[in-house]
Amino acid sequence: MRLELREVRHVYAPGTPREVEALRGVSLGVEPGEVLGVVGGTGSGKSTLAQHMNLLLEPTSGRVLADGRDARAMPRPELRRKVGLVFQFPEAALFAATVGEDVAFAPRRMGLAEEEVRRRVRRSLERLGALHLAGRSPHALSGGEKRRVAIAGVLAMEPEVLVLDEPTAGLDPATREELLGAVLGMRGEGRSVVFISHDLDEVAEVADRVCLLEAGRVLACGRPEEVFYEHPETAPAAVRVAREVRREHPRVGRPVRFGEVREALRGLLSGG
Amino acid sequence: MVGANGGGKSTLVRLLNGLLRPSSGRLLVAGRDPSAEPREVRRRVGVLFQNPDNGLVAPFVEDDVAFGLENLGVPREEMRVRVREALRAVGLSGYERREVHTLSGGEKQRVALAGVLAVEPEILALDEPTSMLDASGRREVLERLRRLRGSRTVLHVTHHLEELLGADRVLVLGGGRLVADLSPAELFADGDLLRENRLLLPPLLRLARELGLPLRAEPEELAAEVLSRVEERAR
Numbered sequence: 001m002r003l004e005l006r007e008v009r010h011v012y013a014p015g016t017p018r019e020v021e022a023l024r025g026v027s028l029g030v031e032p033g034e035v036l037g038v039v040g041g042t043g044s045g046k047s048t049l050a051q052h053m054n055l056l057l058e059p060t061s062g063r064v065l066a067d068g069r070d071a072r073a074m075p076r077p078e079l080r081r082k083v084g085l086v087f088q089f090p091e092a093a094l095f096a097a098t099v100g101e102d103v104a105f106a107p108r109r110m111g112l113a114e115e116e117v118r119r120r121v122r123r124s125l126e127r128l129g130a131l132h133l134a135g136r137s138p139h140a141l142s143g144g145e146k147r148r149v150a151i152a153g154v155l156a157m158e159p160e161v162l163v164l165d166e167p168t169a170g171l172d173p174a175t176r177e178e179l180l181g182a183v184l185g186m187r188g189e190g191r192s193v194v195f196i197s198h199d200l201d202e203v204a205e206v207a208d209r210v211c212l213l214e215a216g217r218v219l220a221c222g223r224p225e226e227v228f229y230e231h232p233e234t235a236p237a238a239v240r241v242a243r244e245v246r247r248e249h250p251r252v253g254r255p256v257r258f259g260e261v262r263e264a265l266r267g268l269l270s271g272g
Numbered sequence: 273m274v275g276a277n278g279g280g281k282s283t284l285v286r287l288l289n290g291l292l293r294p295s296s297g298r299l300l301v302a303g304r305d306p307s308a309e310p311r312e313v314r315r316r317v318g319v320l321f322q323n324p325d326n327g328l329v330a331p332f333v334e335d336d337v338a339f340g341l342e343n344l345g346v347p348r349e350e351m352r353v354r355v356r357e358a359l360r361a362v363g364l365s366g367y368e369r370r371e372v373h374t375l376s377g378g379e380k381q382r383v384a385l386a387g388v389l390a391v392e393p394e395i396l397a398l399d400e401p402t403s404m405l406d407a408s409g410r411r412e413v414l415e416r417l418r419r420l421r422g423s424r425t426v427l428h429v430t431h432h433l434e435e436l437l438g439a440d441r442v443l444v445l446g447g448g449r450l451v452a453d454l455s456p457a458e459l460f461a462d463g464d465l466l467r468e469n470r471l472l473l474p475p476l477l478r479l480a481r482e483l484g485l486p487l488r489a490e491p492e493e494l495a496a497e498v499l500s501r502v503e504e505r506a507r
Contacts (some may be wrong), residue, residue, distance in 0.1 A: 012374055018375060040407040042378030069352075088377045088404070089323045140353040143322065144277025166377065168404045169320055172276045172431050175470035196376070198406040201475045237491045245497030249502065258475055261484050269483060271500055 001082055001160040002065055003030040003053060003192070008062035024216040025062065030161060030192050035183060037207030037224070037227060038196045044213040046196045047088065050061065050165045053194060054083040084159030088166045091146030094153075099130070102138055103153045117147040124155040127185060129178050144175040147259035151179070155186075162186060163194040168202060177242050180206050200236040204228065204256050223236055227256040241265070273429045274436065275445035276470035281429045282322060284445065285399045286429075289319045297388055301395065304474040315344070318388035318410075324380035332357070332441060333375075333383055334368040340391040359383075359391035378404040396420070397427045402435065414438070418501045433460070434474040437489055445468055460487065 007222055010023040022045050030036050030053075052064055052250055065073040070080055088094075089155040096102035100121055107117045125131040128148040133141060138149055138230040142263035151167060164183070166178045183206050184192050197203050203210060204224060211221040212234055220227045232243055238261040249268055255261040277497065286292040290306030290313055299306065306313040325326075328361055330336040337355045344480060347355070359365055372383065376389065381404045388396055396417075410432075417426055418438050436442050436456040442459050444452040444459070446469045447489045452459070459465065473481060479486045480485035480494055485501070488494040 016299075018371055018374065026342070042382070042404075042409050043376045047376055089325070092323065092325070142278030143282060170277075170400055172470055174470035175277050176431075177472075198404070237474075238479050239474070239496045240383060240491035241479060241498065244492055245498050245502075248499060258479070260406070262479060265479075265483055265498055269498065269505075271505055 037203035040213030084154040090150035100134040124152040279445040318393035358386040
């Protein structure tokens, strides 16, 4: 599914002294099968943007289009099945007695046959490396385990677009890597992923394109090397090293992923 | 304090202020048992929890930040000054009258941290205080914590190993045990310890290590290191 936002504005508490314009005319598209990284400082509008993707929040003005059709015309259950949204700290919503039951909740509500529900529970837990937790109580899990279970719960709806809002906040580096692997796996299945994060290093590892938000506006949207090299203040540490070095040695190029930066600098250092 | 998810870090923080009670063994904070004298201990220990939504209590930002001070009976005028200073320290000047529920996750985290900073307790136990902050927010907060050094005790739980660069000691927790108690430099040099505890060097330190260069805290410094090596080679 292709998701598009056109000139989306969102004002919280309009007409009151507390009025805040969180989005000021955002236009961007999410292509099928891509990982779109969304970056930007605290309060730049990232989470507000995320909640517009399945119309949990409705635009004050502007439109959200799903495959070219106004998403507002779609039945909400269908839209929310196709666009799965994982909130910040999603583990706060875990409620069932076991992990397996928790993940089964959404697919069961979709009216799927029990066999299909079980298949999806298994698959999505497996994808997040959490199958071994299926029989446990979600409340007895560690923070990182809970996070994975909560994401599996949304994945079990098999959405066409998965929107992840700060999915790795609070995860240890190894768990983070597993989650990034899972994100790439979903892209491999033709799903698109909107990956919202303030951790630029991980965005560099997974994103096909990057959109940079600032104060509710899109400051830049494009291939990671374009966005990161033109906006070094929001570039990952490794890119900033390469960018400095490139000023004197252009042949370093514009590497983005950690491994690419390392190889480019290694080449330069060895005189190759 | 570092360690993989499930290692026991957050549990230890909860034990510290008496939210949890040890199944066996004893835990003393300034000589007192938090489960027996929670009020006394909580006056001395300011705790910041991982999910900021769990720690915020008041509808407006300034009331939330002032909450701990009110409990201590700090006079109004002084309270206003300390709230303002704490909000400035976390980069939220001017947020006094904002409603907490309209804030973003990163802003809420800063409000919760400001609440702890305003009180300046003897011990600050911060469970991932920067997990939702962007790079500049993170720098501001770390700088503020650094200034407490020498006068306050800071227990800082983090997954971002570069934040350990300014620490006196690092505790590594794994599988519910204290695995190591060492200096940041010792930890960074111990590849086995890092691996066994699912710890990864942050990208900048890893890049330096993998290129065989000295560890540097800023990208510009590492770039300068690379450039000087290349120049040396050319000569």
